[in-house]
Amino acid sequence: MSEYGDGTRSAHAGLPPAVPGEPFLPGPVFAAPYHLDPAAGPAAAANGYGRPDNQTRRLLESAIGELEGGSALAFASGQAAVTAVLLSLLRPGDSVVLPTDGYYPVRGFATSLLSELGVKVTFAPTGGPHPDYTGVRLVLLETPANPGLDVCDIAVLADRAHAAGALVAVDNTTATPLGQRPLDLGADISLASGTKALTGHSDLLLGYVTTRSPELLESLKAWRNTTGSIPGAFDAWLAHRSLLTLDLRLARQSANAAAVVTALASRADVTGLRWPGRPGDPSYAVASAQMRRIPGVVAFDLGSAERVARFLSASRLVAAATSFGGVHTSADRREQWGDDTAPGFVRLSCGIEDAADLVADITGALDAS
Numbered sequence: 001m002s003e004y005g006d007g008t009r010s011a012h013a014g015l016p017p018a019v020p021g022e023p024f025l026p027g028p029v030f031a032a033p034y035h036l037d038p039a040a041g042p043a044a045a046a047n048g049y050g051r052p053d054n055q056t057r058r059l060l061e062s063a064i065g066e067l068e069g070g071s072a073l074a075f076a077s078g079q080a081a082v083t084a085v086l087l088s089l090l091r092p093g094d095s096v097v098l099p100t101d102g103y104y105p106v107r108g109f110a111t112s113l114l115s116e117l118g119v120k121v122t123f124a125p126t127g128g129p130h131p132d133y134t135g136v137r138l139v140l141l142e143t144p145a146n147p148g149l150d151v152c153d154i155a156v157l158a159d160r161a162h163a164a165g166a167l168v169a170v171d172n173t174t175a176t177p178l179g180q181r182p183l184d185l186g187a188d189i190s191l192a193s194g195t196k197a198l199t200g201h202s203d204l205l206l207g208y209v210t211t212r213s214p215e216l217l218e219s220l221k222a223w224r225n226t227t228g229s230i231p232g233a234f235d236a237w238l239a240h241r242s243l244l245t246l247d248l249r250l251a252r253q254s255a256n257a258a259a260v261v262t263a264l265a266s267r268a269d270v271t272g273l274r275w276p277g278r279p280g281d282p283s284y285a286v287a288s289a290q291m292r293r294i295p296g297v298v299a300f301d302l303g304s305a306e307r308v309a310r311f312l313s314a315s316r317l318v319a320a321a322t323s324f325g326g327v328h329t330s331a332d333r334r335e336q337w338g339d340d341t342a343p344g345f346v347r348l349s350c351g352i353e354d355a356a357d358l359v360a361d362i363t364g365a366l367d368a369s
């Protein structure tokens with residue numbers, strides 16, 4: 001499939017070979033135990049018990065693996081995926097570098113639990129400067145970073161990390177595997193929350209980890225099997241079904257973001273506008289060189305929490321909601337969750353509505369607030 005374009009690859013990702021009378025995407029298989037061969041036991045078949053073995057989840061994993069260009073493991077949520085990487089790789093005395101401006105529950109997890117376990121945790125901003133990686137075991141990058149949308153050069157940082165003997169994991173949530181393929185850029189691990197744009201219908205939680213290293217794959221698989229952090233069969237199936245339209249959804253979201261950014265850029269009552277696809281944005285140069293498409297997520301500041309509330313109340317198309325990447329446009333005032341952003345900071349996630357409707361709605365709501 002790798003020779004095809006994004007639309008073809010998304011629509012066919014992970015689908016089994018055609019079998020007359022069978023569906024394109026087989027329905028979810030619900031099983032805790034499976035029938036065993038009475039004599040040969042688990043050795044006789046691929047499925048013995050639901051925690052390690054589920055055919056619906058394996059199909060989803062082959063889809064994600066095809067898109068990322070590695071072997072994939074699905075997890076119950078993005079947090080389950082990130083913490084699986086951190087906890088399975090890091091030991092007391094190890095050193096890890098995380099993004100200052102990355103997903104805030106990951107930062108919280110690192111400063112509390114990882115530090116208590118004796119892991120040395122340091123932070124570096126996604127936009128740089130990046131530290132010397134001597135003595136570091138793992139570098140976690142997040143690009144574009146959520147919610148500030150700074151971008152870093154994965155290939156350059158992966159080279160530097162590898163020269164120092166460190167492993168590199170990239171949180172690919174905001175970009176999705178159609179936006180960039182961190183494994184192609186030299187990362188050892190590409191992981192993400194599938195809750196966001198990857199599945200895009202705001203109806204499930206999912207995480208995944210991909211790698212080309214058989215050793216890392218085995219240790220992550222063992223970690224997942226012992227901790228039990230698997231997605232259920234129905235969520236895995238729903239995720240796969242949603243994934244098939246990834247190319248279409250991202251294309252519209254990105255086009256909508258471009259239109260919204262153009263409208264916002266001319267307004268004096270909107271400050272701190274950030275979108276990696278906008279010429280002049282601090283992330284523009286690296287994003288243009290590194291990314292195959294720009295996500296539909298935009299950041300800006302409306303000055304106060306009260307104005308954000310008025311804006312959201314006045315809008316008919318922008319839902320007040322956390323998370324992002326869904327088919328419906330949504331906006332989140334990040335400070336209300338404890339993210340260290342300004343009170344008026346908004347992360348706007350453009351959905352798949354018509355650009356003209358969205359721009360008119362957002363402009364009208366800003367005028368009214």
Ligand SMILES: *Cc1c(COP(=O)(O)O)cnc(C)c1O
Binds near residue numbers: 142171195
């Ligand atoms: C949402 C998010 C996560 C966590 O994913 P969940 O599916 O909510 O557990 C991790 N990293 C980033 C960048 C995210 O946006």
